[in-house]
Structure formats: structure tokens, C-alpha cells
Amino acid sequence: MRPNFLHHLHPPTIPARQARLRYTLAAGGLAVFLSLILLVTGLLEMFYYIPTPDQAAASIQTLTFLVPYGGLVRNLHYWSAQFLVIVTLVHFLRVVFTGAYAAPRRFNYLLGMGLLVLAVLLDFTGYVLRWDEGIRWALVTGTNLVKSIPLIGNALYMMLVGGTQPGPATLIRFYGWHIFGLALAAGILVAWHIFRVRRDGGIAVPPPPLREDQRRITRFELVRREVLAMLLAATALLLLSAFAPAPLAATITASAPVSETARAPWFFLWVQQMLKLGNPFFWGVVVPLAVLVLISLIPYIFPKPAKPELGRWFPKSNRLAQAVALFILLAIITLTLLALLPAS
């Protein structure tokens, strides 16, 4: 058959071993799929969501309860978003644990880090758009963390919040970031990231003389596998969205009672746990940024994996980088679990 546009987005052939599910975990592909779902469900939500403090939570309730399949659209958007963050992290871990970040792929690795940051920021801005009692303290502490940055903190706060405290200006700015600013940046980076994958030689493999298995699969077979994966992912996402609703609380009011537990969104629980230790700027800005910088520098500061070992899990030659990534992963998971324990 003649290859169409979608076929042409893929290389003519790719190595068969590295095309397997147990190698890639389909993480990158799932991330693209989830992003597409987010775009479509996000547009549908825009037809009902009203970005003012009085109407935000009420418009979400209208969408969820009174619009046929409105709750489904919202739940699809919510679960796709949470799984996008998780899948991006899985993809990042896969890249580190298979040593696929070495030159010429180091810049693409940075593009991927940028996408990880954008995914988290999109998740957070979307979370704030609920403007209900559940997000209230995350918004207050998150914006106050920005204010704690020396020299530029107050200016950054003004740009983020649009005033001296979170209010209508904040909501509309977060809305602008969420549906346009961050989404546009993410779209550009996705395109660039996928372009770089092809420009850098496709999926990381040893050079042909060192390759054990020379078999390859065609772009047609690859697309077929991707469609199959999309069907299965769509089914799972649909069933989850039908039975597990996205969280929603009553709108923010000054007189609402302070709840026993004010929890950060799940992807920031590790930061909330660290903030219990003391100085907000250090634990809330410096340490998370340091972690981000450290993992961004993995391709630059650690020994690179040997070419013969590319294309497989846990090569011996970049064990140090794997250990560092594993350590950071376990630390973040531990902090997250500690944050979930009931408060003393």
C-alpha cells in the first residue's frame, strides 16, 4: 500500500528488538495518545467552563452533573492528565535505564525534560482551575513559594498572580497558561522532540556491526501496533473514567471551615513533605530545582553507556546514572508516601 501522512511520520523501518513492548513500555507513544485525548476533551470542557471565581466551580458542577456525558469528558481529561505525568516519568526512567540519552541524543533528552516540566505545570494549572476548597491551600502556598525567591520573587509573584493575593486575575492567568501558553509550548516541544528522535537516528540501538539481531519491522507494522495500543489504552481510559470520578469540592468561600488535612496535588506531595522541615525557599524552590537540574545533567556529567550496550535495559556501562535516577525516584516516592500519612 502507499504510505499515508501518518506512515510518513514514522521511519521506513525500525529495529524489531527495540520495537517490542517490553523494551519501550509504549511510554512515549502513550504520552502522545494521552496528549491528543487531553486536547479534544479540553476543547469540549471549554464549551462549559467559566473562568471567574464565582462561576468556576459551579460551571464544573454543571458540566459534570447536568450535561450528558459531561462527567465522562471531565473524568477522561482528569485521568489522561494524571496518567500523562506518570507515563512521561516512565518514559524518562526508561530512557535513563536503557542509556538512550547519550550523544547525539543529549539535546533531545533536554527537550524531554522540558516536556516533563510542562506536563507537571499543565497538571497544576488545570488543578487550580477548579477553584474549589480542595485546591485553595495549594494555590496559596504555591504562589507564596514563588514570592519567597529573593530579588525577583515579588515580580514573579505579580506576573503569576496578577495582584497581591490570589483572586480573579490569578484564575484568568492560570486559564491562559493552561489552555494556551503551556499547551502551545508543549505542542512545539512535542513536535521538536519527535523530529529529533528521527534526526538522531531513531530509537537508540548499537551500530549495525555490533547488533546481535538485525531484524526490522516496517512503518506499516509499527503503525498497526500503535493503533492496537491506542485501542486498548482508550478502552482502559474509558472504563476508568466511567467509574472513577475526578475530584470536586464546593467553591472557595472565605468562611469555609479549614479542613484537617490540606493536601497538595499528588505530584507535589513530595514537596509538601519537604516543606514541613523548615525554610520555604530552600525546601520548596531550591531543592526541587536542584533535583531537576541534576537529572537534566545526567547525559552530561555521568559516564555515557557503551555503544554495544545500547538498546537494552540496565546496561552495565551507565550504572552510576541509573543508580542516581533510582535513588531520586525512591526518595520522591518515600516523601510522597510520608506525606500521605495522617498528621500527628
Next chain:
Amino acid sequence: MSNRTLSRRDFLKLASAAILALSGLLGLEGLFRFLTTQTEPLPPTEFDLGPASNYPPGSRTLLADIPALLLHTQSGFSAISLVCTHLGCTVESKPEGFACPCHGSRFDLQGNVTRGPAEKSLHSLRTGITSDGKLHVYTN
């Protein structure tokens, strides 16, 4: 062409680049002013709580809008800000003092820190009674 002197071509390239850089900086300054302007009115710093007689001696009144706790003791009116000094969450009033649900800071009944991560005590807010008997609390 010697290496010391600049060719006309290179000079023009340099000049264009400098002018573009300058335009970029001016644009950034404009962008900065665009982004940091405040369209909302400033939040109020003075709150009228109505007649002072509404708060009899021995009363502890939660003022959710400020937020603050108003006390009327033998020595008169006092108001403690309920904004946690760590990262700004509203603290809960408890029998033994105040507790912040966000990162676990604890304060005693006077607002002093008994357990971190907060380092400063809760602010005391100024109160005053106007000539017609209305109680006011000030956050500045």
C-alpha cells in the same frame, strides 16, 4: 583585510544585531510592565465589625474574611491574624492554640510558634473603636 579592523560587512552585521538586541530589551521591558500590572483593587486593610457590644467579654469570634480571631478579654479587644507565617495557609483555632493543616506548624494561644516549620509568631492585628462604637480591625 587585516584581523584587527572590522570590515564594513561585519560592522553592519554587528550594528544590526545590536539594534535588534536593544529592541528585544525594550520589548522585554514593555512585556514586564504588561505582565505585572494589577487590575484588581487592593484587598481591604480595615474591617468594620459592627457594634463593639456584639462581642461581649469572654467571647472568641472567628472573623473568616480577614482571617483573624477576635478576643474580648479583661484587658480589652485583641485580634490575632490566622495567616500562617510559613506559607500563608489559614490556621485552625484549637483549645491549646492554633494548628496549620498545610505543613504542621503549631502556635500557642498568644500566637507564638511552638513547633515549626514556621519561624515567626502569628501577627497581632491592631483594633480600634470608632466614635460611634463600631469595632475596627486593621491588617496593616
Next chain:
Amino acid sequence: MRRYLFLAASFSLLLGLLITAWQESRHPKPIALTPTLTGKVEYCLSCHGDLPEISKSHPVQTFGCVLCHGGEPLALDANLAHSTMRGGKNPSDFSVVQASCAGSNCHSGTAEDFRNHIQRATTSIQATYAGAIANIRYTFGVQPDLKARLGIFSVQVSQSTSGITALAAFDPTQETNPYVKAFGQNCLTCHLSAQPLPGSEYFRFTGCSACHTPTQSPDRTNTEQVQSSQIHKLTTSISYTQCDTCHNRGNYDLRTITFKPRQDHPADRLHDYYQPIAQFTSCEWKLDCVDCHTRTEAMGDGNLYSVKKDIQYIQCKTCHGTLTDLPQTRTLTDPNDLAFRLATLNPVIDLKLGDTILVTEKDEPLWNIRVLPDGTYELFGKADNQRYVFRPVKGSACTQDPARQDSGSCHECHSVER
């Protein structure tokens, strides 16, 4: 192999879509209500459509549900919808009554025509319990006289005929006298903010609903009547059984500072109404409490008092008159008279312009008692609609000393044997 996998995946997607559609069909169908008073749509009826109207004066088409109860009007998920409700099931609990029932067009109107019911009820003795608290503290030497200083919650009024303008909150943990502390632990179960004791005979709500939501059947032998917490009713037709959720339930023992419930098991109204130690006339058990005790007596007059006797003033002579005087009356000439409004709320009597009704010494209308042309009076029971005809004392065979016409004296001859 791949073909079959593809087919299976497509089929599972279709199945997933069908399951999603089925799940969607299980959601409650939204039933909208836009009450005329608020103009804002609410969807409570989607789940609560079978709830009876709460009263004729609070029709759901006018009020809706959210105006009184709070809650999230657009939510069809129970937890979210109920998350901002005031007072749980009872928005008239005094902690939230201002937000639920107040407003100059509602129940905190002007004091002049006694329409600020919330201010009256929250300062009444049944709410503040000031009398009991003052009495115990005086008895055990904690305060020098019987003047009330403390109430269940702190409250103040701008002016008061009793001289008391403020009560601080009674805090048993701050009391040092062990008897007063015990009183705080054992005896604070019958004021309007108190949760009732366990036991079906005590069951009532708090706040306004303590009296106005009937949780006790007027016929106590009829156990089929609902005695649950699902009662959605407001009424002014209050049977004696409602008052008896607190009154006539037993005695307090001052030596042990405990409540001793009454031990008898009455089978009829005569024996059920009062404890075995009480002394009462036949109208005091055949009528309901609300037939004699007026709104001002039960809900207060907006002043703070130290003792029940300062607000309770109805005597036998209020309706029956004395040897020398007939009871006071009022002929209804104003269609806006309070008597007509009260009679509309509880239509046991068909009052018309020109009717003459009895009034109390404080000019409160006894709107269910009408003067008949032959000089007798007809009374219609507010709770059970029974009609009684009675005569004034003046001109009767009563031989009571004219200077002693108080109710205690009437009881000497007219008390009933059980």
C-alpha cells in the same frame, strides 16, 4: 494472529463504550427547580423529589431547598451536594439559624411587631438555660444572688427590661465547685441547643425545630407514627408530646446532681401528660400546652431573664377571668391583625372580621378562643382541633377569696384525680 488481536481490541473498545453508556444512564436524571425567591436553578429534587412539602408557608416552588438548607445546588453527587449544607439535617440549629431563617422578610423582622423570632428565641430562657445555671450556682455559693450571669452561649441584647443585657458562656471546665461541674456534665440535656438524651421519648431536634418539627406522635400509643430523623415538617400545631420531650420527663436530684427519669409507664393521655407528682386541672391535660402558653412565653420577648417566672404569665384567670372581671377581649376589625395570620397558619378556627377573641394581659391574641353571643367562649384545640365551650368565673358558683385569684388557688378545688 494480529488480525484476531485487532478484532478483540476493537470489540473491547465497543464494549467499553457500551458500559460507559450504561453507567451514564444510571446517573440520577436532573430535575430542575428555579424557586421564585432566588431565581437560581437547583437540582435537589433529582433525588429528593418524594420529600413532602415542609409546610404551607414554605412552598418549595417559592423557596426551593438551598435558601434554607444551603448545599451545592448544581451537584448530583450526594457527598458534594450536601457538603455545604448548614446544620446537617437541621438548618434551624442556633449555630446556623441566622444564615438559614433570618432576613427582614423572613424570621428576623422588626421587633416592634414581635416578628424578630430569631432574636427572641435565641435569647429566651429555653435557649439560654440561664435560670437553671443561675439557680445551681447560687445554691452552691458560687454567685451571690439569683441574677443570671451565664447562659449556654454568650449572648447580649441592646436593651432589656430585666436589667440584664449580656450573658457570658457557661463553661463547666472553668467552674471550681464540684457540684456545679457535675451539673455541667449531667444536667445540660434540655436546652434548645442540646442533643436529646437517648430514648424515643426524648427524641427531638435542636433550635427552632425542637418545637416546630413534630418528632413525637400526638397519640403516644400509636407507635406507627414516624419517630425518625427523616421528618421534613414545620408546624405551629404543636402537640403536648413535643413539649414533653423535655418537660415532665423526670426530676433532678440536687444531692447527687443527676437526672432521675420518671418510672411510670402511662397508657393514656391523663397519666402520660404530667409526672405522678404534678397537680393540674382537667383543661391542663385535655388541652395542649400551646393552647394556653403563648408565643411570648415559649419564645421569649427579646429580653434576657434570670428565671422562668419572669416570662411565664398565663394564669387560669387569663381565659376564665376572676370573680369580678371577665377575661380581656379584642374585636377583630383589622384584616392585618396578627390573629388572622396565626389562624391561617393553623386553621382550627374560621376567624372572620368582626369576631371577638380573648387576649392576654400582655395583649397577645388567644386567637383560638372566640366569644360566643351568649357570653360563653369556644376554644378550638391548636393541636387536635377539639372544640370546647367554657364559662367565665364571674357569675359562677366559685367561692374563692376575691383577693386570691392565682392559678395555685384554683388548683385547690379543681385539680384532677389520676
